[in-house]
Amino acid sequence: MRIAVFASGSGSNFAAILQAIREDWLTDTEVALLVCDKPGAHVIDRADAYGVPTFVFQPKQYADKAEFEKEILARLREAGVELIVLAGYMRLIGETLLQAYGGRIINIHPSLLPSFAGKDAIGQAFRYGVKITGITVHFVDEGMDTGPIIAQCALPIHEDDTEQSLAERIHEEEHILLPQVIQAIVNRTVRIESRKVTII
Numbered sequence: 103m104r105i106a107v108f109a110s111g112s113g114s115n116f117a118a119i120l121q122a123i124r125e126d127w128l129t130d131t132e133v134a135l136l137v138c139d140k141p142g143a144h145v146i147d148r149a150d151a152y153g154v155p156t157f158v159f160q161p162k163q164y165a166d167k168a169e170f171e172k173e174i175l176a177r178l179r180e181a182g183v184e185l186i187v188l189a190g191y192m193r194l195i196g197e198t199l200l201q202a203y204g205g206r207i208i209n210i211h212p213s214l215l216p217s218f219a220g221k222d223a224i225g226q227a228f229r230y231g232v233k234i235t236g237i238t239v240h241f242v243d244e245g246m247d248t249g250p251i252i253a254q255c256a257l258p259i260h261e262d263d264t265e266q267s268l269a270e271r272i273h274e275e276e277h278i279l280l281p282q283v284i285q286a287i288v289n290r291t292v293r294i295e296s297r298k299v300t301i302i
């Protein structure tokens with residue numbers, strides 16, 4: 103399956119996907135394109151190092167979301183992309199992409215949704231004082247982190263945790279969970295009935 107990864111920042115999840123493919127525990131998957139909305143983001147260097155084609159754009163240079171998503175869509179079609187993986191893409195997906203790729207866009211989020219949606223989820227959970235947080239991978243709909251949940255992984259917050267140490271543990275788990283979910287989708291073992299997702 104040819105996938106596109108959308109990312110805005112460091113790209114450690116992007117690299118984890120590439121590494122899982124290299125190490126052969128994510129199979130039958132090719133990262134055909136990186137889409138990045140932040141020129142200069144570290145994820146672009148990572149894509150170059152792995153030889154992954156990139157489409158980097160600056161949202162401000164377009165009239166609106168529909169305009170840049172039209173261009174993204176053209177690149178996705180050109181690259182034969184079947185699945186979009188949002189891995190730290192800090193932007194809501196608009197109608198243009200949702201219509202074309204509805205049900206074929208997933209997102210990884212660093213909290214147990216529906217708690218702590220939006221930006222800085224790790225900091226939100228840490229400051230709130232919850233004892234358990236985690237990671238969610240979900241299908242993307244028009245809302246912010248509201249789509250049907252595919253998989254979650256819970257992590258305790260220890261008394262001696264700092265936001266930094268918690269973030270490190272969350273990222274380690276993300277790098278396992280995201281390739282696992284991609285593999286399930288590639289294997290076509292993911293079923294969805296209204297909001298309920300099962301992996302058979």
Ligand code: GAR
Pocket residue numbers: 109110111112113114115116189190191192210211212220221222223247273276
């Ligand atoms: C990841 O922790 C991901 O879950 C989060 O951004 C980080 C990107 O890290 N995504 C969101 O918060 C989406 N709402 P990375 O660039 O190192 O992969």
